[in-house]
Amino acid sequence: MTKKDGTYHHGDLRRALLAAAVEAIGESGPSAVSLRDLARRAGVSHAAPAHHFGDKAGLLTVLAAEGYDRLADTLRPVIAQTGSLVETGVAYIRFAVDHRAHFEVMFRPELYDRHDPAVLAARQRATETLAAAVATRGGDSGDARMDGLAAWSIVHGFATLWLGGALPADLGPDPEAAGRPVLRRLVDRP
Amino acid sequence: MTKKDGTYHHGDLRRALLAAAVEAIGESGPSAVSLRDLARRAGVSHAAPAHHFGDKAGLLTVLAAEGYDRLADTLRPVIAQTGSLVETGVAYIRFAVDHRAHFEVMFRPELYDRHDPAVLAARQRATETLAAAVATRGGDSGDARMDGLAAWSIVHGFATLWLGGALPADLGPDPEAAGRPVLRRLVDRP
Structure with missing residues (x-):
């Protein structure tokens, strides 16, 4: 370089x-x-x-936009190939682990310019991608928006607890394998 | 003082x-x-x-132990009074909002002594309280541990996204009212 x-x-x-x-x-x-x-x-x-x-906010704004772009780029092929909300959620967890710094910045919007055009555009792409993942799911409860927030909450929570080292050690070293059965609790309704 | x-x-x-x-x-x-x-x-x-x-780690260790203690103290009466996993989850969200600094420290265990006896004891109380909340739930899927991790993930994710200002503004100003229908997506299986 x-x-x-x-x-x-x-x-x-x-x-x-x-x-x-x-x-x-x-x-x-x-x-x-x-x-x-x-x-x-x-x-x-x-x-x-x-x-x-x-300034520092300008730098973090660039990282936030990059992060949302990469998140959308990570999730899109998974939805296309698997059509599975669980597998899309697993990819979200993998993104958080592989791009930890970007992930941490993205969800601290008080640190950057959340109205920056690049952030807004990238965030919109990521949001649409998550919404597409929720729409793949069978057995719609009748409120797609709440379903989307629930799916986002559970994958975000698992990813955050994993990154924080808060989860039991016996879940093993692989966040995808550990997260998959947890996400199924939300998606695979009996 | x-x-x-x-x-x-x-x-x-x-x-x-x-x-x-x-x-x-x-x-x-x-x-x-x-x-x-x-x-x-x-x-x-x-x-x-x-x-x-x-040192700084010593200070944050005290806050982490205090946080887990307060979390257990917050959740216990809710379980006793409501017997509801959703209401216990709502109380978890309220705890995160009301005790934001403690909450942030608790889930950054790399910053403190996670093997400190006071932290271990308080964390154990909080974990048992969360497990008791999961046990109140009807329609057990047959794997209480995964049910517990899923419940923890969804409430933790919602609380973290709320604290980060990442959720849509039209959810309104009250995190309890906003979180309740989201948590129901996990708990109230159709």
Whole structure:
């Protein structure tokens, strides 16, 4: 990503700063991020992050939009291939584990500009994708909106408890395998 | 809480520091707490927090144990009075909203000593209380453990999404009223 003299191309520096942010958030969460620390991690001047993102909220806004985009990109093929709300929920859990920093930022909207056009567009894509997953489900209860909120709550709750290390250790190391029977409790009504 | 000369009694200082921690966590989350900041907020010497809690992890360990204790204390009378898993879940959501700082700490066990005896005892009380709530439910699916994890996931997910400001604004201002029909999707199987 660097040129031979150790400096970055413009787009590469932006990516390097976002990667440094993901690393920093993985260590101590989105609240503790500072642009100064990101510059240090990327080995660039203190002014570089402000040049690219304006301020910390600007940086987190980019990560939030990226996160919603990736979530939609993750879920869409699963719905298309499986037509299963449970498997879509399992993919949501996998997304949270694989993209933990993005996931943590996405659900802390007080830290970024939730009205940013890129965030709104990406969020809309993700919301429509989740709604499509809920619509795949047989045995509609008659209130698709509440069904959607229930499905979102259970997958989000499981993912958050898993990331927080709060679940019993004997569920094993694989969040997909652990989550699947839990999600079935909501979806596979007897 | 202070003596006439502006100093604290020993137990009062401890409570004042915990209250300062709750305030600080409410502003920027548990990762960003520093003992130095708590001393400043409580108007005491820099050495006072370390004297009472050792270090930041020690302080958060006290809050985690307090949180699990309060959660058990919140849920127990609801189960006794209503015998309803949905109403117990609604009380869980209310707890998360009313004790947001404690709730955030409880589910960040990497920040505190999860093997501390007070945490283990309080957590055990809360776990048993949640298990009792799941046991109140009719129509057992045959796997009470998975039922429990599903119930915990859906209430935790709803509470977390609510606290994060991620849910649609038209759900209204009352998390209990908004959460009740969502939790019913899991519990009231058709």
